Amino acid sequence: MNWQWFHRLSSPKWFYQISGTLLPWMWGISFVLLAFGLYQGLYNSVADYQQGNTVRIMYVHVPTAIGSMMFYTMMAVAAAIGYIWRIKLAHMAAISIAPIGAALTFLALVTGSLWGSPMWGTWWVWDARLTSELILLFLYLGFISLHSAFEDRELGDRAAGVLAMVGVVNVPIIHYSVQWWNTLHQGATISKFEKPSMDPSMLLAFMLMLFAILLISGALVMYRMRNEILSREHSKSWVKEVIGL
């Protein structure tokens, strides 16, 4: 088998170049999606028959919650690749995902509170879904602070990488928490095996906001990775050329 593509993919120089080409497109597409998503979500979709207009919080809440778990999984996979094959770019990806994933987790929790307050009559309950999502936030923050605690960046990569890999068990716990335990939180609406039980105008708003938020977060991760590459590879001649000297 030819492994050349793998080496090329793991080259910081190649990633820096390809991400520079991709980023303007990602920003552009995500803003178009966001504009349509906001219009559809805040104005052009119907209110819920039980929850009224508060259902519009869903278009921020569910995409950020999905993103928080998806990016954590990606961070753990990146950390594992970096750990096993000693690929620097994978560690750079892991540390770049962390702050964006933490922000998504924070948003899922806050918008959940803002939705729970009028609908459940409480900002917070210590049930399985909410608690496991809070643990996810602590895992992200723990990863960031553990990484920054090491003077030697490569040692920090490996130590924090272990934390990321161990913490990934929390992701399926969050996902299945609404089935495994009694909870105030409602079950899945989209990822059920039957047809999603949602008005088409809601589904459209949700899909637009989901792709917009995931694409914006992905672009932010890429942007953060480019900073990380410049910082770590500063002695390479191609970086000197890119910076312009």
Added chain:
Amino acid sequence: MSFQEFIEMGGYGPYIWSSYLIAAALFIGLFVSLKLQRNKLIKQLRRRYHQQSKQSQQ
């Protein structure tokens, strides 16, 4: 639907609008901090390269 009704969102306006505003603020904040980090980094690297090339000329 009047503009007033749109803002009020059937009485849930504060909850809905603050959800969207907090999300917007956080994403914009992240982007701005990354942009500032990049500018600072490029400035530092340029200064370092400049010193290195001066030293190698001496």
